[in-house]
Amino acid sequence: MKLTTAQPARHPHPTTKASALAYLIFERPDLEKAEHFLNDFGLLTVSRDAERLFLRGTAGSPFCYVVCKAATARFVGFGLQVNGRSDLEALAKVPGASDIELSDWPGGGYRVRLTDPSGFRADAITGRATVASLPHRSPLPFNSVDATVRVNDTQRPPACAPEVVKLGHIVLELADYQQTCAWYTQHFGFIPSDVQTLPDGSPAVAFMRLDLGTTPADHHTLALAQGFVPTYSHSAYEVVDTDAIGMGQRLLREEGWTHSWGIGRHILGSQIFDYWQDPWGDKHEHYCDGDLFTADKPTGLHTVSREAMAQWGPKMPRSFTKPKFTAAKLLALVRNLRRSPDLTVKKLVTLAKLFA
Incomplete structure (x- = not known):
């Protein structure tokens, strides 16, 4: 494939x-409503007051999700763990970065x-206090045609909210796609595992x-993902097995x-x-059985399409990627078409045909 x-x-x-x-950091006008959904989804409340709500999974992180009280609902951003104060000192030199500051959120630590x-x-956060992992059930043993692991026993997964083990990933849509990708690879060392491209070879x-090395x-x-305005797409949370997904x-x-899409x-x-x-x-996505790569795995290139999103299950509905147009977003679209090198009318038409 020739890349342009x-x-x-x-x-x-x-x-x-x-x-x-x-x-992850969100702002919401109703903390009680946010907590209700997130508890049903499988996250556990750490603390809540009039201004902030913190939640965790069963892994040993003091929290993985914070909701701040605000008049308007929006996604704010996220935290990345780095490996010591020297990393914070280096990141504090990035244009626009804050000084190193003490975090007053659960687990403490220092952040930029x-x-x-x-x-x-x-x-960027380091030095958070570790907390004990919480118990969660083991994956259910699976009888396959080639291996019998369960005899004279039954499968009865508990009828309860799935136990979220950890926050897995965040997906964002961007107008300034290339610049933002480059920023994360430059400052946080991210490695592209797979890149999906448009018919002209441009990355999407x-x-x-x-x-993490080896x-x-x-x-x-x-x-x-290439979009027309910067926006949150989704976040994903690991559970123990497919029965947890189904029960969820x-x-x-x-x-x-x-429901949005799946299973x-x-x-x-x-x-x-x-x-x-x-x-x-x-x-918000429940998931299990994801791929794991070491640092030496090369980047894969693939053509983007609706069909390329799943091996099996329902085809991705158009509502999953259909943008929610508002007057503010339409104005932002016009501005971004004028100034962003990654955004053109032709690219928007191509993306609309593929996903809108």
């Missing part, structure tokens, strides 16, 4: 190498607040993993939440997935 545009690529000397996705080229907040989606890392912790779907339906298996990353909308329409 520079692909997202590894940076030869990144400022730091992030080691984990620490947390940055803003990426698309306007999303990206915290980059699935990027952490550089330690296997999730296929993607951050995915960036049943219980979330019974609680009246809005199916992705092609890039291989996760079994199921997507749900929170009270403000933002998508």
